[in-house]
Amino acid sequence: MKNLHCKIFGHHYQVSREVTLHVKEYTCKNCGKELTTNSNGYLVELTPKYREINDVLASMFIKRHGHLPTTTETTTPPLIVGNLISFSH
């Protein structure tokens, strides 16, 4: 039984989709249970309603940024670096 493993050891969640930089969807690789980050930053069960909200969030993110969220973007904002260089001389 796949679910028995989860009952004993807990779920083994992996990121299945990056919706925005802060909202992600997770899937348990043992039983397939899905979670998502809600607007308060808490993990909740990924219901069809939340999937709908995430689809909207994802399309808004792509419209604004022109691409899917990537983890590298959070560490190196190029605009701030550019301003620092132009003001230092």
Ligand SMILES: [Zn+2]
């Ligand atoms: Zn599980």
